[in-house]
Amino acid sequence: MRVYRERLVVPATWWLWCTGCVVLLGTTVWAGLSVLIGVAVYIILEAGSAALLLSWGSLRIEVTGTELIVGSRRLALSEIGSSAALDIEQTRALRGPRADPAAYLIVRPYLPRAVYVETAGRPAGEPYWLIATREPELLAGAIEQARLGAVGRAACDDAAGDHRADGGSTRVDAASQGKDRNAW
DSSP: OEEEEEEOOOOOOHHHHHHHHHHHHHHHHHTTSSSSHHHHHHEEEEEEHHHHHHHHHTTTEEESSSEEEEEEEEEGEEEEEEEEEEEEHHHHHTTTTTOOOOOOOOOOTTTOOOEEEEEETTTTOOOOOEEEOOHHHHHHHHHHHHHHHHHHHBBBBTTSSBBBBTTSSSHHHGGTTOOGGGOO
C-alpha cells in the first residue's frame, strides 16, 4: 500500500540554463576547429548534461504502509521517532551550520524546503534524515499517517480484534459473570 510518492525531477528552467551553458562552452571549445568537431562537442556536452540532470532528478520518495523509501535507502516506520515539515530557514540551518555529519541528507538546490525525520533512539550512526521535497507538509503528514496506521495494526493481537495487545480483553470474562475464575 502506497501512502505517498514523489519524484524529485529537475525543473525545466534548469534544462534551459544547462543548454545555454552548453552553447557557450561548446562555442568556446569549438572556436577555430572544423564544423564536424564543433557538432561533436555540442552533442557530447549536451548528452553529458542531460545524463547528469536525469540522474539527479531520478530520485524517488515513497511512503508505504511499513517503510519510508528514499532512493535506494529504506527506513522502517517503527524506526522513525518523529517527522516535521521545515520552512526555508530551518532547512537551510539543517543543511549548513546545524547539520550533523552523520545524518542522511537528500538535498537539492532547487528544493528549498525539506522534511526532518528523526530516527528512533537517535543512533550515533544516523540521527536523522533530511529529505528535500516539493510538498513537505504532505510528506510529513503521510509519514505520520503511515506510522499511526502501523501502530494501529500492531495494537491488536488477534484477527477478530477482541483482545488488546496490552493483555487486556474486551470480552466479558468469567469473574465479571460471577463464575469461578479457575474455570477457564
